[in-house]
Amino acid sequence: MTGVAVAGSIVGGQVDIYSDVDLIVVIDDDAFDAVMKERFMLIGSWASLVAGFTGEHVGEPRLIITLVGPPLLHVDFKFVRAADFAERVEESDILWDRDGGLADVLAEHPPTSPSPDLQWIEDRFWIWVHYGATKLGRGELLEVIGFLSYLRETVLGPLAAVRVGAAPRGVRHLESIAPDEAGDLQATLCGHNRHDAGQALLASIELYRRWLGETGAAIERRRHAEKLAVQYLHDVIDVAS
Template identity: 85%
Template sequence: MVIDDEAFDSVMKERLTLIGSWAALVAGFTGEHVGEPRLIVTLVGPPLLHVDFKFVRVSDFAERVEDPDILWDRDGGLADSLAERPPTTSVPDLQRIEDRFWIWVHYGATKLGRGELFEVIGFLGYLREAVLGPLASARVGAAPRGVRHLESIAPDEARDLRATLCGYDRHEAGQALLAGVRLYRRWLDDTGAAIERHRHAERLAVRYLHDVIDQAS
């Protein structure tokens, strides 16, 4: 929903009321959990349908990572703004990931060593969402969106990611962590990116992970 700049603040206060006048609103909440307070996540119906409503200023409309379908454009201005500015290509920040990855691996290994398997299982989900999913998407030229649609856009990588799944089992959890490390190394190497690799941290973190796995077996 594209709003005139001068009306934006007042519209933001009335979003749920407006949505309720457009559809049979069942429930809705704002999108701060995904870093997007302009978003309203809703259920409408019945039959129940999940609909996300994002409210943006006219002046911000052209800032995007992909082209939207415009359903209604009062004077053609929205189409013109898209034509003037191409989408911004979204790619994973590989240096940011590398700066953190081996600290994360050590964190997961400490939880495994303590037997906090729920923590390990949650941590593996985070690695797929924040690291491995975006790398998998980048391998096929798709925008990084965690693991969303990965089975359809990157089926080979999605199949490889199955190795990072585990049940509530210490041995399985350790093997899943090792699988995550192997995939990260391979997929990062395949990018050929010129980033600073933290090899010393990598060696120590992986050695620690192996030590924890050996002690648990």
């Protein structure tokens, strides 16, 4: 092991009693493959491991997501090669540095915060709207509720963060970093009610149009798909009324 760093809310100064702990475990390059096979055993030797699993679902197989304790604490252990330590999207603080070189690596390579790919979103958004409309028309309201959550997480939350100059992290911390936008997003919530679900879909479209337009981004808008998908949604809502 070369070093250990901490990231997340602890570094950002936003920690509270509900915060998890994000640890980065830096491994010598030539030992990395062997360590990857022993991660659970190592974590169990460092803390009272209650449960844990790997992070493929978030696109990060190097990550082990755990509960340790009691008292229960969520701790994420991200194992990285020393050569990859500088690649990061947020600041981190070094807790232990075997050779004293990790601080220099961080200073030379600042974090790069990802921005939402607005063209990627626009290419998909109106197909997603049609999908949500079909589920509404079929009466699959639980599916619509889940779909609205997906839109907030994938599209509207990141756009809200961009509006206030924050890093996009789904809908994380929006109530504190973007309170006005979080208030607007309440219109995209609904219960198990067909009328309310239709209105929440329309509200999602309106916020997307407004917030995307205000970015001033030079992207190719899919106007034909937009017109047809929105009309389809209105037709479904009218039939359900």
